[in-house]
Amino acid sequence: MSRKRKAPSRFAALRAKPPLFWVKLVSIAAVTCTLAWFSFIHAVANITWQQNPDMALRFVPDHPLALSRKADELFAAKQDPATLAKVEAMAKQSLRGGALNPVAIRLLGYVADARGDQRKAREFMLLSQKVSRRDFGTQLWLIEDAVKRNDKKQALYHYDIAMRTTPSSFPLLFPTLTGALDDPEVRAGLAPYVKAAPEWLLPFLPHAIGTSENPSYLADVLLKAGPLPDRPEYREQSNYLLSTLANKGQFSAFQRYYSSLPSVRSKALQTAALNKDTINLRYPAAGWQLTENSVIGGAFSEPDKSGAFTLSAFAGSGERGELMRKLLFLKPGTYRFAAQYEAQSSAPDSEIRWDLFCASQKGNVSKWFTSRAVKTGRSGDVQSFTLGADCPHQLLQLQLAGGSGQLGAEFVLRSVDIVRAP
Numbered sequence: 001m002s003r004k005r006k007a008p009s010r011f012a013a014l015r016a017k018p019p020l021f022w023v024k025l026v027s028i029a030a031v032t033c034t035l036a037w038f039s040f041i042h043a044v045a046n047i048t049w050q051q052n053p054d055m056a057l058r059f060v061p062d063h064p065l066a067l068s069r070k071a072d073e074l075f076a077a078k079q080d081p082a083t084l085a086k087v088e089a090m091a092k093q094s095l096r097g098g099a100l101n102p103v104a105i106r107l108l109g110y111v112a113d114a115r116g117d118q119r120k121a122r123e124f125m126l127l128s129q130k131v132s133r134r135d136f137g138t139q140l141w142l143i144e145d146a147v148k149r150n151d152k153k154q155a156l157y158h159y160d161i162a163m164r165t166t167p168s169s170f171p172l173l174f175p176t177l178t179g180a181l182d183d184p185e186v187r188a189g190l191a192p193y194v195k196a197a198p199e200w201l202l203p204f205l206p207h208a209i210g211t212s213e214n215p216s217y218l219a220d221v222l223l224k225a226g227p228l229p230d231r232p233e234y235r236e237q238s239n240y241l242l243s244t245l246a247n248k249g250q251f252s253a254f255q256r257y258y259s260s261l262p263s264v265r266s267k268a269l270q271t272a273a274l275n276k277d278t279i280n281l282r283y284p285a286a287g288w289q290l291t292e293n294s295v296i297g298g299a300f301s302e303p304d305k306s307g308a309f310t311l312s313a314f315a316g317s318g319e320r321g322e323l324m325r326k327l328l329f330l331k332p333g334t335y336r337f338a339a340q341y342e343a344q345s346s347a348p349d350s351e352i353r354w355d356l357f358c359a360s361q362k363g364n365v366s367k368w369f370t371s372r373a374v375k376t377g378r379s380g381d382v383q384s385f386t387l388g389a390d391c392p393h394q395l396l397q398l399q400l401a402g403g404s405g406q407l408g409a410e411f412v413l414r415s416v417d418i419v420r421a422p
């Protein structure tokens with residue numbers, strides 16, 4: 001019998017390879033490993049350069065972005081001559097290692113500024129801005145530089161860029177911008193940016209309204225800019241501004257701003273009637289303001305065919321306070337006030353009280369008041385009065401007292417109005 005010949009083993013085949021084969025194989029493996037290592041360390045550096053530039057530089061000592069980031073940290077910590085020299089060297093190395101880097105250019109500007117060379121610093125900062133408008137440090141320096149030179153127009157230009165590109169800057173920039181609104185030049189310069197309705201405007205408005213000592217300055221900006229976008233979120237801010245103006249006694253600004261708004265009820269500021277001119281308004285601050293209270297309150301009815309509303313009101317036993325108020329802008333002259341009520345039952349010691357005040361920023365001065373108890377059936381109040389030029393803004397207020405009865409007081413306000421006497 002013949003035996004089958006054994007096939008040569010795989011290792012035997014490899015041993016048969018010439019030496020050149022092994023040289024090539026080892027070279028390929030070395031190159032592959034080297035490339036893999038470089039890919040790894042650059043990947044690590046690219047991931048960590050922003051949050052941990054020290055780690056990135058340990059892997060890639062000449063990583064351009066890590067160099068500029070580390071230099072930025074060094075400058076923020078200290079500006080002595082040695083540190084400035086190191087920051088400058090690192091910024092230049094960063095620029096040599098890659099494409100134009102706005103942070104590195106900005107750092108060269110910082111160094112020049114720290115050394116007292118404003119012209120050179122400004123050149124670097126403007127170059128940094130040309131490379132990228134998104135570097136907040138550059139925009140902040142340019143804002144401060146413009147302010148130092150009293151160039152308000154240029155400062156606002158850089159404010160706009162900074163707020164458009166860096167929303168995280170809002171807590172830093174909004175207070176400063178709000179505080180600057182007392183300057184007429186700033187208000188005039190800001191108006192075109194507000195007119196464009198950038199994304200920063202909507203978060204800026206509630207900050208400015210809520211923190212400004214003089215919200216009439218913001219109203220002036222909005223008047224110069226023209227109507228805000230006709231969207232619910234902007235209408236809400238307009239109403240917030242109107243309410244704040246009224247609360248701070250800035251009634252002339254209230255009147256001017258309200259009159260400028262689109263789709264307003266033109267009679268809202270001259271009437272106290274319970275109708276479409278004072279209830280369910282697009283801007284409620286110009287209409288009747290109901291107090292939200294669990295012990296004193298009320299609710300308006302649906303309008304009847306003529307568009308008139310009624311108000312169902314209540315006050316708890318022993319409770320007293322304001323139910324609603326209305327801001328008025330009646331011209332000088334003689335007027336007649338009238339109110340009509342209806343109640344299912346009387347309430348002992350209760351009170352329906354109307355007060356008219358001359359309203360001003362210094363405080364409210366009582367003009368007249370009228371009061372009566374809640375009585376079964378229909379009843380009413382009438383009051384004639386005269387307004388002079390010294391009382392251009394008025395506040396009409398309704399207060400209730402629930403009395404001593406166990407159930408308090410309930411009634412329906414059927415109508416109220418102020419009309420000019422013939």
